[in-house]
Amino acid sequence: MAIQNIFDAVMEFKDSEIADIVQIEIDAGTDISVILNDGLIGAMDEVGKKFADGFLFVPEMLMAAQTMKAGLEVVRPYLSETDAKPRGTVIIGTVKGDLHDIGKNLVAMMLEGAGFKIVDLGVDVEPAAFFDAAKENRAELVAMSALLTTTMPAMEECVKLFKNAGLDTKLIIGGAPVTQAYADKINSDGYSADAPGAVELTRKLIPRA
Ligand code: B12
Numbered sequence: 001m002a003i004q005n006i007f008d009a010v011m012e013f014k015d016s017e018i019a020d021i022v023q024i025e026i027d028a029g030t031d032i033s034v035i036l037n038d039g040l041i042g043a044m045d046e047v048g049k050k051f052a053d054g055f056l057f058v059p060e061m062l063m064a065a066q067t068m069k070a071g072l073e074v075v076r077p078y079l080s081e082t083d084a085k086p087r088g089t090v091i092i093g094t095v096k097g098d099l100h101d102i103g104k105n106l107v108a109m110m111l112e113g114a115g116f117k118i119v120d121l122g123v124d125v126e127p128a129a130f131f132d133a134a135k136e137n138r139a140e141l142v143a144m145s146a147l148l149t150t151t152m153p154a155m156e157e158c159v160k161l162f163k164n165a166g167l168d169t170k171l172i173i174g175g176a177p178v179t180q181a182y183a184d185k186i187n188s189d190g191y192s193a194d195a196p197g198a199v200e201l202t203r204k205l206i207p208r209a
Contacts, residue, residue, distance in 0.1 A: 006039030013063035015070050022074040032078045040071050068102055079113035086117055088206040089139040093121035095154035100147035110195040111202060127158035134169050140206045146175040156186040170205040
């Protein structure tokens with residue numbers, strides 16, 4: 001039932017209360033994945049549906065996002081593996097034209113928790129910026145996020161840039177409108193629908209030395 005409190009707190013934009021509400025649930029021993037999926041992410045899905053149906057508008061989406069972010073910060077330390085050793089460098093960012101960063105941040109947190117070094121370029125990242133950061137940091141993998149159908153083509157641009165330059169950096173993509181079929185079409189090295197899947201994929205693409 002308390003999971004409902006987390007869901008409701010996001011829906012009601014309780015950004016100053018969400019941290020306590022999430023902490024209470026963690027202390028009660030609820031699985032972190034349940035807190036994430038049924039509480040925080042579930043609420044954002046509901047916000048998206050209400051926006052699509054015209055019951056919520058951009059300012060409300062933004063307030064829900066701020067609340068979700070405050071909740072995520074409480075969860076962050078619990079996403080770390082205790083025995084994790086550095087396993088490789090990952091460049092992550094939301095593609096050009098796109099400002100959505102909650103999913104990207106969650107993927108970054110989980111990858112960091114799994115022992116990867118993360119270089120987070122933020123949002124609205126140009127293909128050339130992914131490319132330069134990958135070279136500069138000798139990154140094994142680049143992870144791109146897009147939440148808008150209109151910004152997905154920036155992923156293809158980026159994949160082309162890397163492949164044309166002959167770099168063997170792995171490129172993975174994700175975000176609500178992205179699919180495995182799209183990943184195959186643009187010749188990226190992988191896709192996952194969620195953050196745990198992103199970790200699994202990255203582990204497969206960057207095997208432990
Ligand atoms: C919050 C939100 C916003 C906030 C974003 C705040 C922020 N800091 O992120 C604000 C208010 C800024 C916003 C703005 C807009 N938004 Co908006 N937004 C959303 C909303 C409600 C939630 C997104 C979210 O955070 N979900 C929770 C996270 C955890 O999920 P996620 O991002 O999908 O990430 C998970 C997976 O996809 C995956 N993943 C994500 N990235 C990656 C990367 C890799 C490599 C991998 C492997 C996996 C992976 O793992 C994550 C965790 O499991 C969605 C609706 C929805 N359900 O998606 C609409 C939505 C994405 N927005 C939408 C729209 C239309 C807009 C605007 C154009 C509205 C407007 N008229 O201005 C603008 C665009 C601004 C821009 N240029 O980017 C539409 C997009 C429609 C489309 N198909 O293109 C949606 C779907 C709403 C809707 N139903 O219509 N938005």
